[in-house]
Amino acid sequence: MANSSSRRRGWSLGKLVFRLFLVVAALTFLGNPQWPVVGPAIQQLQTGVKYLQHQVGVRFAESTSTSAPPAPPPSDALPAQNPNVQTGTLNPVPAQNTGYQRPADKVYIASFNIQVFGESKLSKPDVVEILVQLVRQFDIVAIQEVRAQSDEILPRFLAAINANGARYQYLIGPRLGRTNSTEQYAFIYDSSRIEADPASVGTIADPNDLLHREPFVARFRPRTNNPDRAFTFWLVDMHTDPDEVKQEVDVLADVFQLMKGARPDEDDVILLGDLNASEKQLGRLGQLPGIGWVVSGVPTNTQKSKTYDNLIYDTSATREYTGRWGVVDIESIFGVSRDQALRVSDHLPVWAEFDVWEANLATNMAGSAALTR
């Protein structure tokens, strides 16, 4: 728990960046072979034991292949046509109902605030079934609002997801909050298609306590037969405090910039989560040069009255984004009532599609060449 007493150090953002620089420099010289360093603002992650329980054996350099082609497609190639996905609408259809397989040349990233995801929710089989089907639609799901005293919520949920032979894994952050009512972020990802870098997972340090629940970050890469050309990216999972949205989205502009500079070989940062703000309320974050957002003009709460959830990215850097996105309408997809959908969450999942191949290869390769064993 990030209690108040732990927030009293007097660091400015500048000092934070400097500290990041020192950490990066130190780790670079120490020489972590495959993924040299974790960035910045990333706290020394509780040493990877408690919060990385299911990261065993994940190493990018040993990635398994998919049937993806060995070289990136031309940048103007049309996205693969998934009949269940429509740009900007409430989709897709649950895989179990359609037999739909995610295409090998695309990555589907989602964000989902599963309101008070804990014991109560897991005790409802109908709710768990919908949650399981939702997660199986995507390669990575950034989750907000894991709220439980137990550490067994994610393991139990994962067992349900993987009951059909799927190979999802998860990363979970520390309990965060200023009161004794805390919550955790998590990433759930399909390890048959996605690798997480175990050295690049952490919680943003926030010594001046500017954010109620500091973002949880991790770096991912799709498994392909050509890892050097695969799309790599940071995910920055965030849930703003509804009473301090204006201030927090401004701070997120600094977080975004910080993560952009976290590694010299990484230009892709996708900040996603429950921002409690529409695309028109992003403050300084929405004014960053080249900044883009996926969800626009579509409500993301179950009551369908507010746009709270989004994926934010740099349009000049993250050209892997295909322009296809959606908000999953739980009511229509699963044929349930509004009240039943609200038992799942007061938010709907939002998602976006990306190519598996790195678009800005020249820039990234130049950086990674110096850092690879």
Place this chain on the structure above:
Amino acid sequence: MSQVEQAIADLQHAQVEVRAAAAEKLATAGSDAAPASVALVRACADDESVRTWAVAALEDLGPPPASTLAELKKLAEAPQPLVSYWAVTLIGRLGDDAATAVPTLAGVVRTAADLATRERAAWALGQMTSISPDGVAALKTAAEANEPRLARLAREALEKT
């Protein structure tokens, strides 16, 4: 009896499972749960299974009815930090409609044992465009505090007056 009224009644039920279900129901109601503001703040002192959902409901219900202000002022001084924290937060959401709560908030800023609650009280004062001298004095003291967030929120509140 409406669903919200029923849930408010159920928050007083003897069985914790009933109270938890009531809080969960209110957490799905959004701003419709506003009439349950006081009951939900009180529920922050309940069992964890109730408290968690009560907090979720409080996060989403927006400003409480102005008629709840007197009760919220009492709860702002409750010994349970989470109760006080949420009472102060709801008072802050009322903005200038909570002007009579300035002395209460000033007292919380000065003397509350829980830092997060003191910070929220400074934030709540910052939601008002005009603060009485008592509130200004409390904020000036807090602005010099060693706690960076408390000091920052106090400074920001003072800038708005």
